[in-house]
Amino acid sequence: MSEKEAVxxxxxxxxxxxxGLGSSQSGVGHWWTQRVTAAALVLLGIWFVVxxxxxxxxxxxxxxxxxARPWNALLLVAFVITMFWHAVLGLxxxxxDYVHVRWKEVVLMVAIKFLAVLGTLAGVLAVLRIALTP
Amino acid sequence: MADTQRPxxxxxxxxxxxxxxxxxxTHRATGIALAVGSLLVVCGLLxxxxxxxxxxxxxxxxxxxxxxxxxxxxxxxxxxxLCNGIRxxxxxxxxxxxxxxFVRSSWLSxxxxxxxxxxxxxxxxxxxxxx
Numbered sequence: 001m002s003e004k005e006a007v008x009x010x011x012x013x014x015x016x017x018x019x020g021l022g023s024s025q026s027g028v029g030h031w032w033t034q035r036v037t038a039a040a041l042v043l044l045g046i047w048f049v050v051x052x053x054x055x056x057x058x059x060x061x062x063x064x065x066x067x068a069r070p071w072n073a074l075l076l077v078a079f080v081i082t083m084f085w086h087a088v089l090g091l092x093x094x095x096x097d098y099v100h101v102r103w104k105e106v107v108l109m110v111a112i113k114f115l116a117v118l119g120t121l122a123g124v125l126a127v128l129r130i131a132l133t134p
Numbered sequence: 135m136a137d138t139q140r141p142x143x144x145x146x147x148x149x150x151x152x153x154x155x156x157x158x159x160t161h162r163a164t165g166i167a168l169a170v171g172s173l174l175v176v177c178g179l180l181x182x183x184x185x186x187x188x189x190x191x192x193x194x195x196x197x198x199x200x201x202x203x204x205x206x207x208x209x210x211x212x213x214x215x216l217c218n219g220i221r222x223x224x225x226x227x228x229x230x231x232x233x234x235x236f237v238r239s240s241w242l243s244x245x246x247x248x249x250x251x252x253x254x255x256x257x258x259x260x261x262x263x264x265x
Contacts, residue, residue, distance in 0.1 A: 035226060038219050045216055048175075049209075053254065056261050060186040067182060080176065087169040094162055102137045119176045126179035 030089060037086035044079040064130055073131035080123035084116040157240040161218045164211035171208045209254055214247035 010017065021027040051072065055063050066072055091112050099105040149155060181192035195201050221239045224230060230239050 035223060038223060042216065042220060042223075045212065049212070049254070053257060056258065060182075060189045063182055063189065067179075076179070080179075083172050083175070087165075087172055090162075090165045091169055094166065100137065115173075119173055123176040123179050126176070126183040129183040130179075 030092070034086065034089040037082050037089065040078070040082045041086055044075060044082060047075055048079050067127060067130045068133075070131075073127050076127045077124050080127070081120055084120040084123075088113060088116045152237075153240040153244075154236050157218055157243055160214060161222070164215040164218075167207065167211045168215055171211065174204075174208070206251075206255070210247060210251045213250040213254075214243065217246035217250070218243040 019027075051066070055066060058066065067076060092109060095105055095108050095112070099108055146155075178192055178196075181188040196205060218240075221230075221243050224239075230236065
């Protein structure tokens with residue numbers, strides 16, 4: 001196939017194709033991050049459920065000691081961050097699909113992101129406080 | 135009124151009810167429920183960090199009838215979103231795109247989520263209840 005035929009098939013500027021960002025300027029970033037966080041949450045979610053079940057009748061001291069264990073603290077921080085990240089990406093799709101008034105869409109998305117960042121920071125700080133307090 | 139006047143896809147009432155449609159809507163609904171539930175996870179961590187009194191109060195709320203109903207809903211939502219999420223990841227990889235496979239995997243997600251929820255709550259009951 002000659003270069004001329006290729007140009008007819010694809011009218012986009014070669015630079016645009018090379019950047020691969022498409023008409024929305026963000027490429028497949030959202031889609032791919034949603035999948036990667038989903039894959040992480042399959043593992044972290046199962047681990048979290050098992051951990052919570054192990055703490056079913058645990059008293060305060062046992063629960064704190066369990067969360068303070070290095071691996072548990074690390075995985076909990078990873079779980080909290082990934083969970084909120086995935087939640088924001090998912091809620092964004094729902095908001096974009098059902099909220100058709102631009103200012104409402106923007107306000108809702110910013111509110112969701114504020115809440116998610118606060119939730120993430122609060123969760124991480126709580127785990128750190130438990131893990132680092134002797 | 136919407137800002138943009140783009141054509142809409144046909145409304146839901148037009149479609150015959152099918153399991154794939156139900157599994158897709160439920161995936162979104164459980165996703166929203168889990169996003170709200172994530173605040174509960176953080177709440178639990180904060181109460182545990184705050185001290186023994188707050189932790190016991192949190193456990194008391196979770197163990198109350200309303201708390202148990204919430205946890206039942208939360209656990210099923212989690213397991214449904216997990217099973218159907220794995221199904222979507224496999225579909226993203228290109229598997230199971232024939233219509234009969236779509237129908238079967240939809241039902242598999244539903245069945246899997248119910249089985250996992252029952253297993254977890256059977257364990258909770260055997261371990262002496264949720265309170």
